[in-house]
Amino acid sequence: EKGTYPHFMLKEIDEQPFVIRRIIQEYQDENDNIKLDPEVREAMKDHDRVYIIACGTSYHAGLVGKQFIEKLAQVPVEVHVASEFSYNMPLLSEKPLFIFISQSGETADSRAVLVEIKQKGYKALTITNVPGSTLSREADYTLHLHAGPEIAVASTKAYTAQMAVLAILAVDTAQAKGLQLEFNPLSELGIAANAMEALTDQKEQLEDIARTYLSTTRNCFFIGRSIDYYVGLEGALKLKEISYIQAEGFAGGELKHGTIALIEEGTPVMALATQENVNYSIRGNVKEVAARGANPCVISMKGLDQESDAFVIPHVHELLTPLVSVVPYQLISYYAALHRDCDVDKPRNLAKSVTVE
Numbered sequence: 001e002k003g004t005y006p007h008f009m010l011k012e013i014d015e016q017p018f019v020i021r022r023i024i025q026e027y028q029d030e031n032d033n034i035k036l037d038p039e040v041r042e043a044m045k046d047h048d049r050v051y052i053i054a055c056g057t058s059y060h061a062g063l064v065g066k067q068f069i070e071k072l073a074q075v076p077v078e079v080h081v082a083s084e085f086s087y088n089m090p091l092l093s094e095k096p097l098f099i100f101i102s103q104s105g106e107t108a109d110s111r112a113v114l115v116e117i118k119q120k121g122y123k124a125l126t127i128t129n130v131p132g133s134t135l136s137r138e139a140d141y142t143l144h145l146h147a148g149p150e151i152a153v154a155s156t157k158a159y160t161a162q163m164a165v166l167a168i169l170a171v172d173t174a175q176a177k178g179l180q181l182e183f184n185p186l187s188e189l190g191i192a193a194n195a196m197e198a199l200t201d202q203k204e205q206l207e208d209i210a211r212t213y214l215s216t217t218r219n220c221f222f223i224g225r226s227i228d229y230y231v232g233l234e235g236a237l238k239l240k241e242i243s244y245i246q247a248e249g250f251a252g253g254e255l256k257h258g259t260i261a262l263i264e265e266g267t268p269v270m271a272l273a274t275q276e277n278v279n280y281s282i283r284g285n286v287k288e289v290a291a292r293g294a295n296p297c298v299i300s301m302k303g304l305d306q307e308s309d310a311f312v313i314p315h316v317h318e319l320l321t322p323l324v325s326v327v328p329y330q331l332i333s334y335y336a337a338l339h340r341d342c343d344v345d346k347p348r349n350l351a352k353s354v355t356v357e
């Protein structure tokens with residue numbers, strides 16, 4: 001039920017801090033250590049390469065998950081869009097482990113890959129919000145997102161839950177391999193949950209941004225570097241699917257290789273600046289697009305912020321910024337769709353779970 005909320009999407013955006021706290025509880029033992037299915041831990045340790053398979057928003061969570069698993073657990077990861085995987089199946093490693101990320105657990109494109117790799121005898125882990133779903137039943141192992149039912153077609157709380165569970169999985173794998181880490185995912189996720197909550201209280205400011213930048217525009221670009229690029233892809237998907245504004249995410253460094261030709265007078269460009277090592281370069285991209293007439297909207301993280309930034313998110317661990325930086329994008333997309341009289345929860349031509357290939 002929506003309760004007092006006008007839309008499920010808004011309710012689900014607001015639920016995110018609570019979902020992250022629930023995940024912390026569910027994946028924590030009585031000594032505050034990670035609690036995870038020992039079979040999953042063994043599988044992560046025993047395989048030499050992880051292949052993440054997903055679609056849409058879940059694919060975007062997978063891109064961030066690759067960073068977690070590679071940086072923290074030192075296991076190589078490839079991320080593939082399910083529908084493309086079979087046509088261009090990569091040369092697999094000796095002991096591949098497949099991870100299917102799917103909110104619904106019913107996505108046909110992902111299932112087709114699961115059936116194929118099971119036939120070849122490979123092991124699969126499904127990360128899903130619906131433990132009894134097809135992808136969960138047909139895989140060897142399941143990790144549950146604990147996000148509660150997600151009703152709006154635009155995925156929000158499942159995305160942040162997916163990244164939280166992937167962070168926990170990455171650290172658990174690192175520990176299983178005996179790697180020493182400074183990073184405690186459970187406490188850092190707690191900090192991220194508080195930051196998310198602070199943002200859901202800043203709706204008016206984000207509604208203003210949507211009004212200023214997006215009420216009449218035909219298109220909008222999202223730029224970022226490193227992990228911010230992946231969040232830009234997700235921001236663009238959110239905006240396009242519910243507001244029908246043509247939105248694309250670009251890597252900051254790619255602008256000069258072609259995409260900057262799209263910038264016209266007044267084109268809104270959303271830029272994310274949450275990573276210290278690329279802050280200087282992304283700021284350079286913002287200047288480049290502004291010099292060509294764009295209307296840049298910079299969302300930065302506290303500590304890296306500048307006077308002219310449109311919005312500043314609280315400081316969180318640099319690996320976990322996507323959980324927080326996506327929230328302004330979700331809310332900006334929501335308000336943009338609302339201002340354009342779109343059906344926020346049920347956008348045209350889309351279904352909540354895509355059960356055909």
Ligand code: M6R
Pocket residue numbers: 055056057058101102103104105106107110153154155156237238241352353354
């Ligand atoms: O249920 P799944 O996570 O497998 O769904 C994958 C995509 O269909 C889904 O994320 C879709 O892109 C959303 N509408 C995005 O908001």
